[in-house]
Amino acid sequence: MANAFAGIELGKRSIMAHSQQIQTAGHNISNADTEGYSRQRVQVKTFDPLYRPDLTRAETPGQIGQGTTIESITRLRDEMLDQRIVAQSNNESYWATREQYYTMIEQVYNEPNDVSVRTNMDKFWQSWQELSVYPESKAARQAVVTRADSLTQSISGRYNSLAGIGTLLNGDIEATVKQVNDYAKQIADLNGEIVRSKAMGDNPNDLMDRRDLLVEKLSGLVEITSDRRDSDEFMVHVGGQVFVQGSVARGFDLVAQTDNNGYDKVVWKDTALDADIKSGKLGALIELRDSDIRNEIQSLNTMAVNFADLVNDVHRAGIGANNETGLDFFVQHPFVTDTKGNYDRNGDGEVDTSYIFRFSGKNALNPQEKVGLDGVMTLSGHSGNITVPYFANDTVEAVIARINDSQGEVKAYLDRENKLVLKAGASESMENPDFVLRHVEDSGLFLAGYSGILNGSGAENAYDFARADAVDSLAGEYSVAPVMNPSGYIAVSEKIKNDPNSVATGFPNGQGRASIGDARAAVEIASIRNTDVMIGTSRTFDDYFAETVTNAGLKGEQAENMLLSQNAIMDDLRNFRDSISGVNIDEELADIIKFQHGYNAAAKYVSVIDQMLDTIINRLGV
Structure with a gap:
């Protein structure tokens, strides 16, 4: 009782x-x-x-x-709602990061503006047009030199700005990796404390709140999933791999990449294998650095190297008022001093690679003429080699268009003498060098006897850069690949700067001297502006500027719109959670x-x- x-x-x-x-x-x-x-x-x-x-x-x-x-x-706490928030946080931070950096990229292009690269390029072409009208005018020659100098400085300035953003992104990646590792360690430590507390029969609410907060913060940096194997062991996965298991955290590490400007690659700390991070702030930073900024710099480099090469090609053939000829208007820096482009790529002391930028055929071609040949060309592509067929009823310009419309990293056009030119573009893979022709082969005779680029047809006469003296397979002329990032060092040659009379306006006469009033070279250089020169995917220089500025603007707009959408989704989820918790x-x-x-x-x-x-x-x- x-x-x-x-x-x-x-x-x-x-x-x-x-x-x-x-x-x-x-x-x-x-x-x-x-x-x-x-x-x-x-x-x-x-x-x-x-x-x-x-x-x-x-x-x-x-x-x-x-x-x-x-x-x-x-x-x-609503665990299902927490999982939805964790699943969405990476998208919000991904687009926030892209929106932030594309604001910087749009400021670099500075379009439309009176001091942009495009404006200076327009003034450069205009100066050549004026010189073609007044070929004896020293003031017109000086205007060409001055505007060319302004143009090269603006190109170099754009490159430095883009490279600066790349360096900023690399530093942000380093800081974010440290933050990710720190969050992982804190979560693992909290897992241990929570397990010990539960073993004593307690309910560690505040510790679990801290863990959930860290998991949410981590989800903003990388795309994660979390689950419990049993009632005590809490796990976090990144990219389908275990990142935190109980009181053990794996973590990431950084390894410098020699083939990517020395930037850091994110790897798993325990296995040193590449970490495949596609979303979250870290995924956005890696994509921006290794894809967006790299593509922008490659596009600028492609424009700069082709621009200098085309102007120099005409200017070398021209003659100045001081009767000097054979001068390059822009400075060109070859990647190697070896005239055959031989280079020791693996660093063993023996040359094993040929770094060649451009091939030129020996024979002048008529673009409207039918080739009368059948065959298949094999050219280097984005991933491995690609094939480009040609047929007897194809015209020369149709074959050239087929090369340019393919997925190859080789572009073709007819030069000022109607000779076929093959040029290397920027490489999509970091493992391959930019502006280096890697493979050119023809089963027939279009590249051999017809255009005069190769010595013969078939695999035995193919050009392949993965060997020394590969140029022995060529019948025509060639030029060595430029030093990395030509947009960073492009400049008017000192000879031209010091003596504007060296600017070529015409071509040498029968006595090898300049003729009074000859402006053919100036006209030809001015006409490059609207000529199909195939700089990357753009056919003309004006196409290049239109595409690059539009591309940057559209990607910035996409990032802004997607961020607003993700913010609205996350605001709803967080408000719902606040109403509960x-x-x-x-x-x-x-x-x-x-x-x-x-x-x-x-x-x-x-x-x-x-x-x-x-x-x-x-x-x-x-």
């Missing part, structure tokens, strides 16, 4: 329960502004009754209640008042029981 003091114990349990509820409400209020905090609630239940039906008990009309007890203190001050204050009344009532109950016991003990029988 219940003893006389059971009421005191029942009242004590009620006081303790209400006291804990008041304390928890106060804890919620004090953490109302704490990031990642989830409001907590005290779960109470009735205490076990005095008599249980499976035990021998006194005959009573029912079980005798013993008050209340605290079952647990839990946090209000967030602390409402008014609600907590109302709960405190309710718990306070319960506490007062329990205290009053204890006082009444105390008075009853006092009556029994001190007054009964008196």
Whole structure:
């Protein structure tokens, strides 16, 4: 049977329960502004009754209640909603990062503006047109030199700005990798503490809040998934691979890449294998550096090297007012000093590769003439070699168009003497050098006897850069590949700068001297502006500027629109989570008042029981 003091114990349990509820409400209020905090609630239940039906008990009309007890203190959290937020966070940070950096890229292009590369290029062509009208004018020659100098400086300035963004991205990648590793270590440490706390029968709400906050922050940096193998082991995966398992974190490492401007490659720290990170802030940074910025610089390099090469080609054939000829207008720096382009690529002391930028055929071709030949050309492509067929009824210009429209990294056109020219473009793969022809082969005679580029047809007469003296396969002229990033060093030659009379306006006459009023060279250089010169995927220089500026603007617009969309999605999810887990001050204050009344009532109950016991003990029988 219940003893006389059971009421005191029942009242004590009620006081303790209400006291804990008041304390928890106060804890919620004090953490109302704490990031990642989830409001907590005290779960109470009735205490076990005095008599249980499976035990021998006194005959009573029912079980005798013993008050209340605290079952647990839990946090209000929707795990399914948390997983949705983690799954979406990487997209939001991905587009935020791209939007931030494309704002910088758009500022580099500075279009439309009076000091942009395109404006300076237009002024450069205009100066040649003016010189073609006044070939004896020294002022017109000086204008050509001055505007060419302004153009080369603006091209170099754009390259330096883009390269600066690349360096900034590389530094941001290094900092983000450190942050990712730090979050992973903190999550692993918290996993250990949570497991130990649960083993003692506790419910570590605040520790789990901190872990969930770190997981959400980590999801903004890389795309992750989280799960529990059992009730205790918490795991985080990145790209389908385990990143954190229990109290163990793997982490990433950085390795410098010699074939990518010395930039760092992200690898797994324990295996040194490449880490495939496609989303989140880190994925956006890697994509921006290794794809977007690299493509922008390659596009600028392609324009610069072809621009200098085409102008120099005409200018070397021309003659200046001082009767000097054979001069390059722009400085060109060959990648190697070897006249055959031989280079020791693997660093073993023996030349093993040929770095050649351009082939020129020996024979002048008529673009409208049918080739009368069948065959298949094999050219280097983005990934391996590609084939380009030609047929007897094809015209020369149709075959050239087919080469340019293929997925190869070789471009073709007819030069000023209508000789076929093959040029190397920028390489899509980092493993391959830019502006280096890697493979040219013809099963027939279009590249051999017809155009005069190769010495013969078939694989045995093919040009392949992966050997020394590969130019022995060529029948025509060639030029060595330029030093890396020609847009960074392009400049007007010092000879031209020091003596504007060296600017070629015409071509040498029969005596090898300049003829008065001859402006044929100036006209030919000016006409390059609208000539199909195939700089990358662009056919003319104007096409190049239109495409590059449009491309940067569209990608910036895409990043901005996608960021706004992701922000709206995340705002809805976070607001929904706040409605469940967030602390409402008014609600907590109302709960405190309710718990306070319960506490007062329990205290009053204890006082009444105390008075009853006092009556029994001190007054009964008196």
